[in-house]
Amino acid sequence: MTALLVGLGLWIVGGVAGLFGGRRQPAVSAALAVVGSALGLGAAAHVLQTGAPESFRAAWPMPYGEIHMAVDPLSAVFLAPIFLLGALASVYSIGYLHGRDDRQVGRAVFLFHLLAVSMCVVVCVKNAILFLLAWEMMAISSFLLVLLDSRQSEVRHAGWMYLVATHIGTAFILVLFAWMGTVAGSFDFDDWRSLPSSSESRAGAWFVLALIGFGAKAGFWPVHVWLPEAHPAAPSHVSAVMSGVMIKTGIYGLVRVVTFLGPPPAWWGMALLSAGLVSGVLGVLFALAQHDVKRLLAYHSVENIGIIALGLGGALLGQAYGMEEAAVFGLAGALLHVVNHALFKGLLFMGAGSVLHATGTRDVEKLGGLLKQMPATGTTFLIGSASISGLPPLNGFVSEFLIYVCFFKLALGGPAVCGAAGAAAIAGLALIGGLAAACFTKVFGVMFLGERRTPLAASEAPLSMTAPMAVLAAACILIGLFPAVSASVLIFPVLASETDHLLSMTSVLTWVQLSAAVLVGLGIAVIFFRAWIFRGRPVSRAVTWDCGYSAPTSRMQYTASSFVQPFIDLFQPLIQPRERRHDPHGYFPKAASYESHADDLATRGIFGPLFGWIQTFAEKWLWIQQGRVQTYLLYVFLTLAALLSFQMFQ
Amino acid sequence: MTGETAQFAKDILRQWVFVLAAAPILPGLAARTKSWFSGRKGPPVLQLYWDILKLFRKGTVYSRSTTSVLRAGPVISFSAAMAASLMIPFGGMEAPLTFQGDLILFAYLWGLSRFFTMTAALDTGSAFEGMGASREAIFSCLAEPALLLGFLALAREAGSLSMSDLLSVGLIRIWSIHAPALCLVAAAMAVVFLTENSRIPIDDPNTHLELTMIHEVMVLDHGGPDLALIEYASAVKFFVLGALLVRIVYPIRSGGFWDGGEVLLLGLAALAVLVGVVESTMARFRLSRIPQLLTLSFVLSGFGVILSLAAPR
Numbered sequence: 034m035t036a037l038l039v040g041l042g043l044w045i046v047g048g049v050a051g052l053f054g055g056r057r058q059p060a061v062s063a064a065l066a067v068v069g070s071a072l073g074l075g076a077a078a079h080v081l082q083t084g085a086p087e088s089f090r091a092a093w094p095m096p097y098g099e100i101h102m103a104v105d106p107l108s109a110v111f112l113a114p115i116f117l118l119g120a121l122a123s124v125y126s127i128g129y130l131h132g133r134d135d136r137q138v139g140r141a142v143f144l145f146h147l148l149a150v151s152m153c154v155v156v157c158v159k160n161a162i163l164f165l166l167a168w169e170m171m172a173i174s175s176f177l178l179v180l181l182d183s184r185q186s187e188v189r190h191a192g193w194m195y196l197v198a199t200h201i202g203t204a205f206i207l208v209l210f211a212w213m214g215t216v217a218g219s220f221d222f223d224d225w226r227s228l229p230s231s232s233e234s235r236a237g238a239w240f241v242l243a244l245i246g247f248g249a250k251a252g253f254w255p256v257h258v259w260l261p262e263a264h265p266a267a268p269s270h271v272s273a274v275m276s277g278v279m280i281k282t283g284i285y286g287l288v289r290v291v292t293f294l295g296p297p298p299a300w301w302g303m304a305l306l307s308a309g310l311v312s313g314v315l316g317v318l319f320a321l322a323q324h325d326v327k328r329l330l331a332y333h334s335v336e337n338i339g340i341i342a343l344g345l346g347g348a349l350l351g352q353a354y355g356m357e358e359a360a361v362f363g364l365a366g367a368l369l370h371v372v373n374h375a376l377f378k379g380l381l382f383m384g385a386g387s388v389l390h391a392t393g394t395r396d397v398e399k400l401g402g403l404l405k406q407m408p409a410t411g412t413t414f415l416i417g418s419a420s421i422s423g424l425p426p427l428n429g430f431v432s433e434f435l436i437y438v439c440f441f442k443l444a445l446g447g448p449a450v451c452g453a454a455g456a457a458a459i460a461g462l463a464l465i466g467g468l469a470a471a472c473f474t475k476v477f478g479v480m481f482l483g484e485r486r487t488p489l490a491a492s493e494a495p496l497s498m499t500a501p502m503a504v505l506a507a508a509c510i511l512i513g514l515f516p517a518v519s520a521s522v523l524i525f526p527v528l529a530s531e532t533d534h535l536l537s538m539t540s541v542l543t544w545v546q547l548s549a550a551v552l553v554g555l556g557i558a559v560i561f562f563r564a565w566i567f568r569g570r571p572v573s574r575a576v577t578w579d580c581g582y583s584a585p586t587s588r589m590q591y592t593a594s595s596f597v598q599p600f601i602d603l604f605q606p607l608i609q610p611r612e613r614r615h616d617p618h619g620y621f622p623k624a625a626s627y628e629s630h631a632d633d634l635a636t637r638g639i640f641g642p643l644f645g646w647i648q649t650f651a652e653k654w655l656w657i658q659q660g661r662v663q664t665y666l667l668y669v670f671l672t673l674a675a676l677l678s679f680q681m682f683q
Numbered sequence: 684m685t686g687e688t689a690q691f692a693k694d695i696l697r698q699w700v701f702v703l704a705a706a707p708i709l710p711g712l713a714a715r716t717k718s719w720f721s722g723r724k725g726p727p728v729l730q731l732y733w734d735i736l737k738l739f740r741k742g743t744v745y746s747r748s749t750t751s752v753l754r755a756g757p758v759i760s761f762s763a764a765m766a767a768s769l770m771i772p773f774g775g776m777e778a779p780l781t782f783q784g785d786l787i788l789f790a791y792l793w794g795l796s797r798f799f800t801m802t803a804a805l806d807t808g809s810a811f812e813g814m815g816a817s818r819e820a821i822f823s824c825l826a827e828p829a830l831l832l833g834f835l836a837l838a839r840e841a842g843s844l845s846m847s848d849l850l851s852v853g854l855i856r857i858w859s860i861h862a863p864a865l866c867l868v869a870a871a872m873a874v875v876f877l878t879e880n881s882r883i884p885i886d887d888p889n890t891h892l893e894l895t896m897i898h899e900v901m902v903l904d905h906g907g908p909d910l911a912l913i914e915y916a917s918a919v920k921f922f923v924l925g926a927l928l929v930r931i932v933y934p935i936r937s938g939g940f941w942d943g944g945e946v947l948l949l950g951l952a953a954l955a956v957l958v959g960v961v962e963s964t965m966a967r968f969r970l971s972r973i974p975q976l977l978t979l980s981f982v983l984s985g986f987g988v989i990l991s992l993a994a995p996r
Binding site: 401404422424437441445452456460470540555559571573575579595599600 | 744746749758759763765782783784787790791792794798805806810818820823824825831838839843893974992993
């Protein structure tokens with residue numbers, strides 16, 4: 034625990050150092066962040082290894098409790114990616130923020146360190162009040178980071194939307210914690226373990242509050258609307274951390290609260306499963322329709338949060354129907370996907386950031402052929418793309434595999450309801466996987482392959498940016514190649530009580546490991562065979578054949594829009610693209626244009642009308658606001674009088 | 684332990700040798716059937732062996748637009764297809780890679796091969812290859828749920844998550860009691876088989892117009908040994924997915940690796956002839972109609988699952 038606190042202290046020192054400015058400053062802060070993270074990772078690893086929670090208590094001169102922090106295996110699973118990605122993003126920001134003015138850099142460094150520390154505190158803290166404070170600090174620091182480029186109006190819009198969305202979520206959490214605290218008579222999480230589960234409907238209400246409150250942070254559909262706005266607006270290392278680990282604090286909160294609520298009824302599992310399916314499918318569909326690479330990645334976060342929710346839903350269903358083995362697989366898959374998503378999504382956002390840094394655009398239609406100019410960024414981006422598409426032998430496959438097994442087991446062993454849920458989840462996962470692979474073929478192919486579409490100059494990012502990406506890519510490969518080892522190190526401590534099921538999971542994952550080894554071994558053999566066969570053979574260079582065109586130009590390439598056009602057509606009822614076309618007409622047509630936008634379904638269909646309605650309602654009460662001090666004093670007096678008389682008559 | 688490892692390696696090698704030796708005959712059979720239907724003499728049945736051999740002895744020409752992604756495509760799709768072949772049991776034995784959940788890996792290995800085929804196609808910067816990649820992407824992402832739901836129906840009947848158990852002797856008993864569910868699954872799998880192998884009515888391997896192709900157009904810029912690997916991988920894919928279909932329709936009852944092997948080969952030959960017959964007697968669908976066909980196969984799988992859920996056990 035001391036190591037963790039010292040680590041957090043170093044992070045804070047690094048952040049405060051940022052405020053003093055100086056040209057070398059970001060490097061100093063990043064160095065402190067790396068050392069702090071190493072200490073923190075050591076602490077998390079220690080807890081994962083021993084399985085015994087470590088705690089820290091200190092008196093706190095405030096009502097409702099004390100400073101109580103503890104790292105148990107569940108916290109450690111979330112801490113590890115926060116520290117890893119946090120340190121790497123801090124290093125990455127040295128290169129990424131280079132060239133901005135010193136004050137802005139200092140502010141970014143300070144806020145970023147504050148964000149990292151508050152995330153760590155959120156997953157360690159064991160007191161509801163302290164949790165909410167850290168939660169709010171996390172929201173505010175990330176809000177200010179989103180607003181770093183606040184001169185642009187769309188950034189301000191995104192920041193505003195994020196602020197509103199996150200506070201609506203916090204409001205639900207506030208109600209939840211106040212209610213639970215009143216029932217338990219304490220705000221310490223340890224006392225909530227033995228919460229009286231007398232009333233099933235009350236537990237259900239708590240679950241719904243947690244689902245909405247934490248779901249807004251995690252990005253479940255339809256409360257995901259802030260993600261595709263805030264992630265593109267934020268600087269890329271911030272997007273990497275926000276998407277990679279910050280939204281996972283929502284998952285952490287949900288899991289933590291569910292452990293307080295006693296045995297789950299089946300409908301909780303069904304609710305999470307539906308949330309997961311809807312988030313997954315709609316997330317990836319809207320991702321397909323995007324051309325802004327960071328917006329696209331943000332929608333993929335919605336998709337991956339959906340996959341995590343599917344795993345959690347499977348775990349709850351397994352518990353509800355007494356199928357412990359399925360439950361263990363589901364929870365393990367969901368938690369491993371939390372770690373995996375942090376790795377590959379962090380990597381992809383950093384890759385997108387490098388491209389943005391080098392070319393100045395996030396529009397994939399303007400890019401092309403970048404792999405030749407930016408080989409390190411391109412290669413790591415490819416690894417990230419394959420991982421997020423869930424392809425073996427990379428890490429995304431491992432966690433999706435566990436979730437699949439969970440649902441297969443549910444469908445095999447459970448009653449028909451369970452089977453139907455399992456079938457829906459399996460079909461959904463398969464569809465999500467196929468669509469994700471299509472989307473990442475598109476984004477990687479259009480950005481990095483082929484020829485340049487516009488004359489944008491690009492050069493490889495500096496080492497401070499490529500090295501973190503290389504580390505993340507290596508982690509993706511390692512978890513993919515050694516699933517049994519990584520699961521037993523990362524996930525098994527959380528599930529330590531389920532020894533039998535862990536044995537069966539180990540045996541399955543060992544087989545996956547073996548299959549990955551066979552696949553990779555064969556691949557290497559084929560590479561050597563190919564190299565051997567090419568010895569002394571004529572290998573020449575020409576233009577792309579392109580069916581006989583003698584001088585193909587880069588404008589003839591397939592674009593991202595054309596690549597996804599069949600998908601948009603097929604899923605039109607869900608995506609509902611808004612089209613504007615000016616057909617050419619007359620004998621000598623001049624102007625013709627076509628535009629298509631895929632606006633978010635939830636923004637357009639739910640929140641737009643809702644907030645419009647709230648506004649109309651509020652406008653009706655506008656007459657209350659007179660703008661005269663006397664009137665407001667009258668209001669104060671009337672309120673006081675009303676409260677006093679209420680008190681008297683009670 | 685070393686004895687076990689040696690045995691494992693031997694099993695894998697035996698399976699690979701068998702697949703590599705037998706696979707290229709199947710597309711040849713299909714082509715021969717088609718030529719018989721159209722009254723031509725047609726290429727010899729063993730033509731693909733000679734084609735592959737010839738391609739392996741050639742040099743190659745790369746487009747200046749391409750990178751190592753284009754070179755990686757054939758290597759990965761070949762390796763993935765060979766790895767998937769290790770999960771199909773031959774005869775009555777278990778396949779070398781048999782574990783609870785191997786069917787998920789089986790489905791995702793095709794995803795791996797497809798991902799890198801598509802990126803290799805986009806690497807050339809050619810509009811035609813981009814078009815092929817786009818079509819491959821949408822059709823495969825519709826076929827994948829059908830495949831996995833089909834597996835779920837079979838898994839529910841067999842009570843196991845492993846291909847070797849799904850396709851074991853137990854299938855004979857399941858045919859006798861749950862034939863309707865199995866019929867639906869087999870029909871869905873047949874559509875998946877035709878889609879994954881780019882056959883009529885989804886794709887036409889022999890069309891002469893790049894604009895209408897799906898799979899063939901993605902590999903236009905590959906040549907020499909790279910193309911040989913691609914052709915070999917397609918033949919292996921035909922063999923492996925075909926073997927899955929054949930074993931569902933005609934469960935094999937006997938023991939060892941070779942017992943029943945001839946039945947499997949005969950079944951595969953019949954399947955290849957059947958593919959030839961289908962290709963000779965029907966035209967490919969309009970591209971916009973293909974999603975409907977794939978949705979149909981998804982629905983068939985889904986009904987298979989429903990029937991297996993509804994059945995008393």
